[in-house]
Amino acid sequence: MADGLTGLDVADVDDDGDNEIIVCTSGNLYVYSSSGVLEWQKPGIGGSDVVIGQMDADSSLEIAVTGGQVIDTATKLVQWTWADGFGAILEAEDIDDDNMEELIAAERWYFVWAYDVDRRLPKWSIPIDLDVGAISVTDIDDDSVMELLVGEGQWGDILAYDTITQELEWSIDNPEHGVTDIAIGDVDRDGDTELIWGAGATSTGEDHLYVADWQAQQIEWSNIHLDGPFIGPEIGDLDGDNRNEIVVVSWESDSGYGSGRILVFNSTNLRLRAISDEIADGHVATGTHDLKLYDVDNDGRKEILVAADRLYDGVIEIYDFDVSGTFNLNWINSTQPDGAPFYSAAAGDIDGDGYLEIVAGSGRAHTGAAGVFIYVYDYNTGDEEWHSLQMGDYWDEITGLALGDVDQDGSDEIIGMVDSGDVYIFDGPSKVLEDILFGAHTALELYDTGTGSLIVLGDEGGDISAGSYQWGSYVEIYRHNFGTGSIDGISLTPTKRLFIFFGIGGTLNLATPFNALWQSSIYGTLFGQRTALHPKFPGFLSTGSFSVVGFRYKLSDFL
Numbered sequence: 001m002a003d004g005l006t007g008l009d010v011a012d013v014d015d016d017g018d019n020e021i022i023v024c025t026s027g028n029l030y031v032y033s034s035s036g037v038l039e040w041q042k043p044g045i046g047g048s049d050v051v052i053g054q055m056d057a058d059s060s061l062e063i064a065v066t067g068g069q070v071i072d073t074a075t076k077l078v079q080w081t082w083a084d085g086f087g088a089i090l091e092a093e094d095i096d097d098d099n100m101e102e103l104i105a106a107e108r109w110y111f112v113w114a115y116d117v118d119r120r121l122p123k124w125s126i127p128i129d130l131d132v133g134a135i136s137v138t139d140i141d142d143d144s145v146m147e148l149l150v151g152e153g154q155w156g157d158i159l160a161y162d163t164i165t166q167e168l169e170w171s172i173d174n175p176e177h178g179v180t181d182i183a184i185g186d187v188d189r190d191g192d193t194e195l196i197w198g199a200g201a202t203s204t205g206e207d208h209l210y211v212a213d214w215q216a217q218q219i220e221w222s223n224i225h226l227d228g229p230f231i232g233p234e235i236g237d238l239d240g241d242n243r244n245e246i247v248v249v250s251w252e253s254d255s256g257y258g259s260g261r262i263l264v265f266n267s268t269n270l271r272l273r274a275i276s277d278e279i280a281d282g283h284v285a286t287g288t289h290d291l292k293l294y295d296v297d298n299d300g301r302k303e304i305l306v307a308a309d310r311l312y313d314g315v316i317e318i319y320d321f322d323v324s325g326t327f328n329l330n331w332i333n334s335t336q337p338d339g340a341p342f343y344s345a346a347a348g349d350i351d352g353d354g355y356l357e358i359v360a361g362s363g364r365a366h367t368g369a370a371g372v373f374i375y376v377y378d379y380n381t382g383d384e385e386w387h388s389l390q391m392g393d394y395w396d397e398i399t400g401l402a403l404g405d406v407d408q409d410g411s412d413e414i415i416g417m418v419d420s421g422d423v424y425i426f427d428g429p430s431k432v433l434e435d436i437l438f439g440a441h442t443a444l445e446l447y448d449t450g451t452g453s454l455i456v457l458g459d460e461g462g463d464i465s466a467g468s469y470q471w472g473s474y475v476e477i478y479r480h481n482f483g484t485g486s487i488d489g490i491s492l493t494p495t496k497r498l499f500i501f502f503g504i505g506g507t508l509n510l511a512t513p514f515n516a517l518w519q520s521s522i523y524g525t526l527f528g529q530r531t532a533l534h535p536k537f538p539g540f541l542s543t544g545s546f547s548v549v550g551f552r553y554k555l556s557d558f559l
């Protein structure tokens with residue numbers, strides 16, 4: 001596909017029963033088959049938008065571009081050129097019932113025009129006070145007269161004009177900056193058509209999708225703006241109904257002006273059950289960094305642990321989630337290290353005294369921080385019990401953290417990975433540093449063998465390795481290269497056969513220890529950082545910069 005695309009439309013250009021994809025750049029027009037094969041192109045013809053329609057009396061469709069050209073799709077020749085160009089945004093609709101679509105062209109400022117392509121003349125123009133972000137031509141009120149819907153830029157309105165009289169019928173205030181696109185539809189299935197538009201992308205602030213009752217000129221709903229990368233998924237029964245929930249948390253919200261929010265999904269139908277308020281009372285400065293589920297109070301329900309900061313100071317928050325969809329904050333560390341956001345979290349009785357500890361890996365946000373440490377907190381009091389020596393370099397972050405019996409001595413170790421790559425292993429009860437695994441490691445996971453845990457690591461060169469404690473030290477027992485680029489995350493399946501999920505280059509990958517089996521499409525930075533099997537249906541879920549994605553496959557399908 002061509003680079004630098006500015007406009008797209010879809011239609012059956014050659015009347016063969018299959019749609020073509022028509023795209024343009026600032027200086028070229030391309031027509032592709034639905035499978036992506038280039039069928040023909042017009043060099044030197046393009047602009048910021050393209051539209052296709054039946055715009056004159058012949059049997060073939062016409063393609064118009066904002067550069068000012070109209071191309072006949074049968075002859076592939078330019079049949080008309082308007083020297084001034086057709087503005088910046090195009091639509092094609094029959095607004096006068098002559099069985100030919102008029103070309104509707106919006107300039108970025110001042111005017112929207114209608115052109116009779118068959119007569120090769122302008123039909124009308126409508127002045128607009130502000131810049132134009134989007135247009136749509138549709139019969140929103142079902143009166144057999146098309147309306148021109150104009151989304152003004154900046155903090156303007158959504159305007160509706162009668163395309164016959166050019167009179168303003170109504171307007172709705174847009175609470176955000178600019179309009180990205182406009183659509184209509186019965187989105188709530190109440191039998192009435194709603195007006196939908198996107199806004200906010202042209203400012204540094206939050207972005208929203210709005211749904212409005214156009215007759216009452218009232219907004220009915222708008223989304224909560226979430227910023228990735230999303231962390232998770234984690235799966236467990238949060239509300240005690242014996243059905244698992246799927247949990248993810250956003251890095252930030254409102255284009256970075258708000259803190260992250262926790263999302264809980266129903267595992268049966270994947271519907272969103274609830275979104276939390278901003279964590280840390282909206283005072284997170286560096287983003288949400290980790291998410292874990294753990295039954296901290298032994299009530300049979302898992303709680304939600306999030307690692308972040310409160311104005312740069314390290315914070316672990318633990319939330320309950322009940323059957324009504326309510327989040328309740330029930331724990332926070334009472335001593336919060338200055339300037340040391342938490343990048344990783346875990347929970348467990350690491351010293352074997354029968355009481356739970358909360359473990360957190362920090363980073364350094366400013367020079368006032370004491371260091372890059374692993375912290376251990378008493379769950380009952382929230383007080384710090386211990387912190388480690390300085391790990392990694394001055395500005396490092398502990399991005400990987402795990403608890404497990406990796407030396408098979410009957411008690412857990414604390415394993416922390418700094419983002420410069422080294423892995424530190426501390427004895428849980430004594431907190432003595434047992435070993436450092438040096439290397440350019442980028443991902444950490446433990447694999448339970450039944451008698452102990454293997455340390456599984458990904459690195460910046462695409463290798464996945466495993467280390468086992470043998471004869472007083474950790475010995476590498478496995479290594480395999482799965483491609484170029486950093487391993488962004490590793491997840492191991494709790495099944496009889498070992499499957500490895502890992503992220504690399506924005507893709508999720510599935511492998512057995514020595515064979516790559518499958519790779520997803522690219523879903524954005526850090527996709528595949530964490531993957532979980534769906535708790536009810538065959539398939540798996542993963543997250544990345546922009547979304548939570550589910551894949552409906554049986555693992556056996558890949559063998």
